[in-house]
Amino acid sequence: MTKKIVSLLMVFVLVLALTACTTSTEAPADEPSAAATAAPEAQEPAAEDPAAETPAAESGSPAKPVPEEGAVLHFMHIYPEHANAIEKSLEIIQRDNPGMEINVSVVPWNEATKSIQTAAATDEMYDIFFQWSTQVPGYNDIGLLLDLTPYIDDEWRSWYINDAALEEYSDDGKVLGMPLRGTAVFVIYNVDMFEENGWEIPTTQEELVALCDTILETGLIPISAPGTPNGFQVESIRGRVFDNIVYMNGLIEDPERLTDRKTEWNGLYAESAEIVKGWYQKGYFGENAFGLGREEGQTIFVTEDSAMLLCNNNELVALRELNEAANNFEIGSFSWPAPAASDRAMFTAAGFGDGWGAWSGTKYPQACAAFFRSLAGQEAMTIWANEELCIVPSNQVEYADPVQGAFAAQYEDGGYKVVADYNTGNKGDLTGQAFVDYCLSDTMTADELETQVEEITARTIADAEE
Amino acid sequence: MQRKPLKLETQRKILGYFFLLPIVVMLTVFMFYPIVKSVVMSFTNWSGMTDDWEWVGLNNYIRIFTNMPEYWRAMKVNVIYALIATAVQLTLGFLLAVLVINMRPRWQSFYKIALYLPVIIPAAAISVMWRYIYTPEYGLINQFLRAIGLEELCRAWTADPDTALGAVIVTNTWRYAGFTMVLYYVAMLDIPKDVLESAQIDGANRWHLIRYFYLPLTRGTTEINLILTITGCLRAFDIFYLLTSGGPGTSTKVVSMWIMETAFQSYKYGRALAMSIVLFVIVVFTMVIFRLILTPREKE
Numbered sequence: 001m002t003k004k005i006v007s008l009l010m011v012f013v014l015v016l017a018l019t020a021c022t023t024s025t026e027a028p029a030d031e032p033s034a035a036a037t038a039a040p041e042a043q044e045p046a047a048e049d050p051a052a053e054t055p056a057a058e059s060g061s062p063a064k065p066v067p068e069e070g071a072v073l074h075f076m077h078i079y080p081e082h083a084n085a086i087e088k089s090l091e092i093i094q095r096d097n098p099g100m101e102i103n104v105s106v107v108p109w110n111e112a113t114k115s116i117q118t119a120a121a122t123d124e125m126y127d128i129f130f131q132w133s134t135q136v137p138g139y140n141d142i143g144l145l146l147d148l149t150p151y152i153d154d155e156w157r158s159w160y161i162n163d164a165a166l167e168e169y170s171d172d173g174k175v176l177g178m179p180l181r182g183t184a185v186f187v188i189y190n191v192d193m194f195e196e197n198g199w200e201i202p203t204t205q206e207e208l209v210a211l212c213d214t215i216l217e218t219g220l221i222p223i224s225a226p227g228t229p230n231g232f233q234v235e236s237i238r239g240r241v242f243d244n245i246v247y248m249n250g251l252i253e254d255p256e257r258l259t260d261r262k263t264e265w266n267g268l269y270a271e272s273a274e275i276v277k278g279w280y281q282k283g284y285f286g287e288n289a290f291g292l293g294r295e296e297g298q299t300i301f302v303t304e305d306s307a308m309l310l311c312n313n314n315e316l317v318a319l320r321e322l323n324e325a326a327n328n329f330e331i332g333s334f335s336w337p338a339p340a341a342s343d344r345a346m347f348t349a350a351g352f353g354d355g356w357g358a359w360s361g362t363k364y365p366q367a368c369a370a371f372f373r374s375l376a377g378q379e380a381m382t383i384w385a386n387e388e389l390c391i392v393p394s395n396q397v398e399y400a401d402p403v404q405g406a407f408a409a410q411y412e413d414g415g416y417k418v419v420a421d422y423n424t425g426n427k428g429d430l431t432g433q434a435f436v437d438y439c440l441s442d443t444m445t446a447d448e449l450e451t452q453v454e455e456i457t458a459r460t461i462a463d464a465e466e
Numbered sequence: 467m468q469r470k471p472l473k474l475e476t477q478r479k480i481l482g483y484f485f486l487l488p489i490v491v492m493l494t495v496f497m498f499y500p501i502v503k504s505v506v507m508s509f510t511n512w513s514g515m516t517d518d519w520e521w522v523g524l525n526n527y528i529r530i531f532t533n534m535p536e537y538w539r540a541m542k543v544n545v546i547y548a549l550i551a552t553a554v555q556l557t558l559g560f561l562l563a564v565l566v567i568n569m570r571p572r573w574q575s576f577y578k579i580a581l582y583l584p585v586i587i588p589a590a591a592i593s594v595m596w597r598y599i600y601t602p603e604y605g606l607i608n609q610f611l612r613a614i615g616l617e618e619l620c621r622a623w624t625a626d627p628d629t630a631l632g633a634v635i636v637t638n639t640w641r642y643a644g645f646t647m648v649l650y651y652v653a654m655l656d657i658p659k660d661v662l663e664s665a666q667i668d669g670a671n672r673w674h675l676i677r678y679f680y681l682p683l684t685r686g687t688t689e690i691n692l693i694l695t696i697t698g699c700l701r702a703f704d705i706f707y708l709l710t711s712g713g714p715g716t717s718t719k720v721v722s723m724w725i726m727e728t729a730f731q732s733y734k735y736g737r738a739l740a741m742s743i744v745l746f747v748i749v750v751f752t753m754v755i756f757r758l759i760l761t762p763r764e765k766e
Contacts, residue, residue: 007485113730113731114730116515117514117515117730117733120515120516121514121515121516121517138732138733141513141733142513142515142516142518142733143516143518144515144516227625227713227714228625228710228711228713228714229711229712229713230711230713287602287622287625288601288602288603288622288625289625290622290625290713290714290715291600291602291622291623291624291625291626291630291710291713291714292625293597293711296597296601300603305603423732423733425727425728425731425732425733425734426727426728426731426732429727429731430536433712433713433715433716433719434715434716435715436713436714436715436716437627437714437715437716437717439715440626440627440714440715440717441627459533463732463734466511
């Protein structure tokens, strides 16, 4: 009898566990059912003549968005380290839009895409969510993104540092997201070490190469360059070298290049790879470059085993903390210089890759637009710039940190950035891996690498257009 | 009088099925249904994010076999990894079991626990630890080599395509040798001690014991270990993802990583499911082959 009672209890616990495993949230009665499904249909309510709900401006520019009454937005971000900026930004947004309720979800950056996929597939999609600019075409293909074009008034548009900032989040002529902050590779250097050794900041690529040769003779690694995953910063520098080559060959405005559809480089890609491989073989980046991750690369720099570091501007905060704990030397920065023969320092790689999107099936499209408008304003952007040391896409911010300011100045150009108009998927990973294979191979030629990259591009385009 | 036993038996049967019900439901919901659904969706162009998909027939599978060279390059990495890691892990596990079983009971308990500990340490912790061990500048391995005057053997272990896969194999062996050892140890416990003692009295040395007693009498465990290890290696993901991220280049990129990228970066869930099904078929085929190779010997 006792055994039967115990067994029944165990069955009860099992059944309870099964029940607990099911979702605990139920969609509110007035939410559209299967809201994440049939996204093109879901777009209809959002695009239901938004101009009709807001008074048209006299100039023809869309009117400032007015949030729907009782709007409740589910907002997802990946910035627990920027909790301060998020909190203050939300205060500004809610102050500008009284009555708007915002529920916040935080996910790790490497879980963001999966989180969005799961949310979309389970009808619990976020109204506003983090996205990278490279994801816009892919998300647009499946109808996930709200078209913000009807809500962006002229005043709002004028806040951006350049047109490229919004174009990066556009596809098919529609603005489908908002930039938040920029990411680009800079050369960070040890100011104290440079002064002690009398090294000058190079102004041309040739001067940088000569400097690296000089530093090599001291036994130091000239430039600590994290090369994993997929070539990481070493591949970024190849991209910089490539941009300069492309510019000097008059192809910087090639429409195929600008939309990442070029599949015939006629040796230019090979040339950039050959140059950077030569630097790697000379030891400019250290023998372990392709095994170094971000933190390892920074450690080599702060322990003064290298004179310079290839670093994203967003790593500056972490780098400074690491440096304070290590040797605490002064840190400076400069952008990778162009060859002497070039009349312009190309900076096409700089973009505002971190940003936001709004769900096409949201019940509150105006509220989403109003959210973004407040976030793009001077007050919020200044918080992100000066309290979180981010490079923001706003032309209304004055940077308090001189290194950040120097970074930001480089973004003003913003021209000629490659913005794919198709879902690039893992193309960047594939081409990065091919480049690493080439650098580490004794038999692979630069032309073979170029052919491989062209094939990868062609296959990715064909795949995206299927 | 005859009815009572029947009723009791029927009662027991019903009760038995009743107790089986929860686990059957759980297996159906969390295993069988997802498998069936995965197979079905592998014939579609499902993005994984909406319910908007179309039937594409065998397109995904045709693409895998005709237009995905990276998948088969990764499969080659998996196969090489499986063969070498299995051989090393089984050999090491077996030898450790022989050592442990011949120790005094107190030391047996200590070493069983110590050798099994890595099995339960999370992959992330193991990867972080081994990344530092492999670092050329200040890693344990290169520091040791320099200390004993073998600096010429120092390498960038995870940055050199010639050594990266080996580095992963060493890490994985360190992690799972204890598991293999425990399986062998348990099998060796079943070998009668008096048989071994008799052999030793007759002049058998340690090598004779291994060759004529331990090896043949643990053949069943070898088969289990072989199948578990090889199939585990074909499905490997965590150590590769965390230790080398598939690099340098593609030298340690495994199939599971491609599947993940296809699903979550390219939003081609249907194709990723097809890639998973192909991998599943290869794993099952491998199991069947090994079973066929090993079973006739057992019958003898």
